[in-house]
Every structure is written in structure tokens, then in C-alpha cells.
Amino acid sequence: MRGEYAKLLESSTHITNKLKAEVQEVRSQLATETADREEVEAELSDLREKSATDRDLPEAAEVYNQFKAENPKTKITYKDTVAILAILATAQAILEKSW
Numbered sequence: 001m002r003g004e005y006a007k008l009l010e011s012s013t014h015i016t017n018k019l020k021a022e023v024q025e026v027r028s029q030l031a032t033e034t035a036d037r038e039e040v041e042a043e044l045s046d047l048r049e050k051s052a053t054d055r056d057l058p059e060a061a062e063v064y065n066q067f068k069a070e071n072p073k074t075k076i077t078y079k080d081t082v083a084i085l086a087i088l089a090t091a092q093a094i095l096e097k098s099w
Contacts, residue, residue: 048096057092060085 064081068074 057085057089 060082064078067076
């Protein structure tokens with residue numbers, strides 16, 4: 001009876017040690033994956049920030065003057081230009097939120 005108990009105890013100890021090693025390996029993998037994910041999220045945040053600043057809309061006066069210079073006979077007003085840029089800014093904000 002004691003021999004069987006000793007074998008069972010040895011087997012249980014072996015299985016327990018093996019499971020502990022597996023748990024440690026999984027924890028190590030989780031730590032690596034977490035670090036990788038944080039790095040990717042940081043890069044994504046940087047790219048989103050850079051993208052947002054790269055897409056800033058020009059001033060209404062610049063757009064108006066450029067448009068009038070290229071199309072002198074147009075009946076567009078400065079007020080129209082401001083309204084168009086406001087619409088574009090709203091659309092840009094909606095798109096950025098969906099990112």
C-alpha cells in the first residue's frame with residue numbers, strides 16, 4: 001500500500017511541477033504579448049496624432065483668395081468659403097472619431 005502511495009505521490013508531484021512550468025511559460029508569453037500590444041498601440045496613437053495634424057484645414061482667407069485667383073469670374077463669397085470649410089471640418093471630426 002505504501003509503495004502505491006509513494007508512486008501516486010511521485011506522479012502527482014511530477015504533474016504539479018510540469019503544470020507549474022507550463023503556467024510560468026504562459027505567463028511569460030502573456031507578458032511578451034502585452035508589451036508588444038502596448039508598443040503597437042503607442043505607434044498607432046503616434047500615427048493618428050501625426051495624421052490629424054497633417055490634415056489640418058487651411059485658413060478660409062487662403063482658400064478664398066486662391067480660388068478667386070484661379071476662377072476670377074466665380075460668384076463665391078468669403079462667407080461661402082467659411083461655410084464650406086466648416087462642413088469639411090465637421091466631416092473630418094466624424095472621420096477621426098471612427099478611427
